[in-house]
Amino acid sequence: MRVIFMGTPDFAVPSLQALLTRHEVVAVVTQPDKPKGRGKKLQPTPVKAVALEHGIPVLQPVKVREPEVIEQLRGYGADLIAVTAFGQILPEEILNMPKYGCINVHGSLLPEYRGAAPMQRAIIDGKKVTGITTMFMAKGMDTGDMLLKTEVEILPTDNFEDLHDKMAVAGAALLLETIDGLEKGTITRIPQDDALATHAPMIHKETGHIDWSKGGQQIIDLMRGMYPGHGAYAVLGEEPLKMFWAEAENKSYPDAAFGEIVEVTKKDFAVKCGDGILRIKEVQARGGKKMAADAYLRGHEMQTGILLG
Numbered sequence: 636m637r638v639i640f641m642g643t644p645d646f647a648v649p650s651l652q653a654l655l656t657r658h659e660v661v662a663v664v665t666q667p668d669k670p671k672g673r674g675k676k677l678q679p680t681p682v683k684a685v686a687l688e689h690g691i692p693v694l695q696p697v698k699v700r701e702p703e704v705i706e707q708l709r710g711y712g713a714d715l716i717a718v719t720a721f722g723q724i725l726p727e728e729i730l731n732m733p734k735y736g737c738i739n740v741h742g743s744l745l746p747e748y749r750g751a752a753p754m755q756r757a758i759i760d761g762k763k764v765t766g767i768t769t770m771f772m773a774k775g776m777d778t779g780d781m782l783l784k785t786e787v788e789i790l791p792t793d794n795f796e797d798l799h800d801k802m803a804v805a806g807a808a809l810l811l812e813t814i815d816g817l818e819k820g821t822i823t824r825i826p827q828d829d830a831l832a833t834h835a836p837m838i839h840k841e842t843g844h845i846d847w848s849k850g851g852q853q854i855i856d857l858m859r860g861m862y863p864g865h866g867a868y869a870v871l872g873e874e875p876l877k878m879f880w881a882e883a884e885n886k887s888y889p890d891a892a893f894g895e896i897v898e899v900t901k902k903d904f905a906v907k908c909g910d911g912i913l914r915i916k917e918v919q920a921r922g923g924k925k926m927a928a929d930a931y932l933r934g935h936e937m938q939t940g941i942l943l944g
Contacts, residue, residue, distance in 0.1 A: 636735070636814060637661050639713040641699075642682045646799060647719040649807035650740055651685055654717060657811055660686075661711045664694045666722050700726040708732065715817070717810060718772065730772055735817050737772040740806040743835065744768060744784055746827040749777035750835035754802055755795050757835075758860035759842075761852065763789055765798070767806045769813040771824060778832075780824035783816065785809050794862040843867040843877075847894035847943065850910040851883030866919070869894065869906075870944035879917040879925060886912045894943040903928040904937050 640651050641664040654660050663686035668677040679687070686693045696704045705728050708716075715735040718725070720742075730737050743753035745768040750756075757765040766786040773779035787805050789798055816822035843861040845854055845868065858867040858878055866877040884905070888897045891907045898905035898912070905912040919925045920935070 636714045636818065637712060638814075639664065639708060639711055639716045639733070640682075640686075640719075641665070641716060641721040641725075642719040643680045643722045644720050645681045646742070646803045646806070647682050647721070648685055649803045650717065650719040650810050651682055653807035653811050655689060658814065660689075660691055661713055662692045662694060662708070664696070664699065664708070664721065667695045667697060699723045699729065705729060705732075715814065717814070719806060719810070724776075725772060727774065730774075735814075738782070738810070738813060738817075739770050739772045739777075739779065740810050741768045741770060741777055742802050742806065744786065745770060745777060745781055746829065746832040748835040749832055751837040753835040754798050755835070755838050755860045755864075758789060758793065758795060758798060759857050761856045765789055765802070767802060767809050769809055770827075778827060778829070780826050782822050782824060783809055783813050794859040796863050838864060840865045845869045845878070845894075845943075847906060848909045851881070851908050851913050854908055854913055855881055855883060871941070874921050876921075876943075877919040877925075878915055879919070881913040881915050881917075883908075883910075884912050884914060885910070888912065892942060896937065896939050896941045896943065899932070899937050899939055901929060901932065904932065906943060 636658045638654055638658045638660050639662045640654055640660050642651060643666045663682060665680045665682045668679050670676060671678045683693050708729060709732060713733045715733050716737040718737060719740040725737060744766040748756055764786050766784055768784050769782040771779040785805055787801055843865050845857065858880060861867045862879055868875045868877045888907050891897050893907055895907050896904055897907050903914050903916055905914045916928050917925065918928055918931050
């Protein structure tokens with residue numbers, strides 16, 4: 636099948652690589668290059684890098700809905716457009732262009748977690764299982780008819796990075812299975828029940844600000860879901876202190892306030908939360924590196940009674 640692939644980040648790379656094993660990828664559409672690093676040198680997107688390795692034409696429109704872009708896409712005569720984490724909304728002219736439509740690989744079990752950050756939100760919400768849904772793309776945000784689903788377990792130790800990698804591989808496999816089913820006519824499209832829909836809004840830095848009145852496991856889930864991006868954090872003095880891992884204990888400090896440091900040992904420090912204490916194991920100060928709490932404590936004075944914001 637002649638396929639146009641649209642995708643941008645690392646999550647989309649396995650989908651493109653899978654397509655290359657079974658189909659003719661006639662073009663790749665990805666976001667424009669962005670400056671990275673201290674030198675602010677333009678870097679290709681991960682998907683572009685793979686496309687160039689295989690000699691595939693690459694389009695990087697600022698807006699995919701521009702008429703000249705649409706006509707260029709039409710010229711490839713694709714049977715299907717496959718989309719994995721592209722980053723732009725497609726206009727109807729593109730959605731209706733290929734014979735088999737536009738298929739999206741979405742990182743949740745729709746209609747749960749429509750939106751930009753389904754994997755992070757699933758971890759933050761304490762979910763034990765999530766998955767991939769393939770669907771026909773429609774005008775709304777992740778509202779199209781569903782095609783196939785596959786479940787992915789979220790382990791208690793999984794952070795976003797771990798889940799991202801598992802989901803990327805699962806999404807690639809499901810994309811191939813979906814295309815096979817469409818070619819054979821064996822897939823039934825299933826409309827989503829909007830009444831069951833939940834949403835996964837974009838993650839921002841402030842999303843990671845820890846609310847110490849919440850339970851210990853909820854805060855740990857926030858740390859897992861925010862890693863390695865913005866990170867979960869508290870404010871110590873006037874500076875943010877990122878926190879990457881902690882252990883919850885059912886230990887009572889009735890006279891302490893939420894967010895108060897109640898214990899300091901050579902190995903870690905403990906903070907009062909909504910249902911006990913959190914023993915902080917891994918941190919990063921502003922301008923510093925991620926390190927174990929014991930290493931941080933050797934270079935920073937920490938006392939009980941300090942209140943974390």
